[in-house]
Amino acid sequence: MLANTRAEIVEVLDACDAAVERLCELSFDVLTTPERMAILERLETVARRLPVPQHQLLNQLGTATKEELGDTLRNTLADRLRITRAQASRRIADAADLGPRMSLTGEPLPPKLEATAAAQRRGRIGSEHVAEIRDFFTHLPADIDAGTREHAEADLADQATATRPDEVADYATALLTYLHPDGEFSDDERAKKRGLSLGKQDPDGMSKLTGWITPALRAALQAAWANWPPPASPTPTTTCPTSTRASPMPRRSAATPAPRLSVSTMGCRPGCWRCWPPANSATITGCRSP
Structure with a gap:
């Protein structure tokens, strides 16, 4: 040139x-x-x-x-x-x-x-x-x-x-x-791609989170969300059993955070009016007192 x-x-x-x-x-x-x-x-x-x-x-x-x-x-x-x-x-x-x-x-x-x-x-x-x-x-x-x-x-x-x-x-x-017909990717290739991006906060206080997560974290999130109710669901009226969890949560690697403690992981169902919506006291100690 x-x-x-x-x-x-x-x-x-x-x-x-x-x-x-x-x-x-x-x-x-x-x-x-x-x-x-x-x-x-x-x-x-x-x-x-x-x-x-x-x-x-x-x-x-x-x-x-x-x-x-x-x-x-x-x-x-x-x-x-x-x-x-x-x-x-x-x-x-x-x-x-x-x-x-x-x-x-x-x-x-x-x-x-x-x-x-x-x-x-x-x-x-x-x-x-x-x-x-x-x-x-x-x-x-x-x-x-x-x-x-x-x-x-x-x-x-x-x-x-x-x-x-x-x-x-x-x-x-x-x-x-x-x-690449087998679809097998190495951990190094996944590590180059994984990451989260936090968007700016909207006037209502909400923020958009986008990104790429590992297969292990996806599986953990899907398991945690399996019993999570849809947004704006009506308040159920069924009786909530007390938590029977006797052993601590299994340990996870730092690369795959554990799902957030909630009623879905503590043995309580969203049907309990004492524990819904979930709060720290309920998700850590079990059902609230009447």
């Missing part, structure tokens, strides 16, 4: 601004329905190509120091472009996979996802297609060789040029099953 002067860069950007300004002032009343659809398709193609120069800029900014940026790249990008930090992180990650790279000796290297980057450069795929392709590689086992990964990426990129993002996701799932 040839180096350009500052004057050339400014000239191209000014021409782009002027062209977009003219485009925004156009009236499309004279067009037919097929012509309007064709123009929408052209505009979509142009919009899909715009991230290409952004990838190069972001990768170059990634080499800047925190002193130069004033903060981390993610935070600075979010503030300067007025986007969320999550969006900034996603753009930085996209640039790392789709933008041009340099070797330690200064030689240019192709993008990590070369076929996907080429399809984006032609405007054939959008950011949602890219997200599905990148997500595929987060699920691909580490023991898949480089050649197979390259062929899989080229196949997904080719499919993305002719299908919707949701169809790409379905194809990626089928491809993953083909490449």
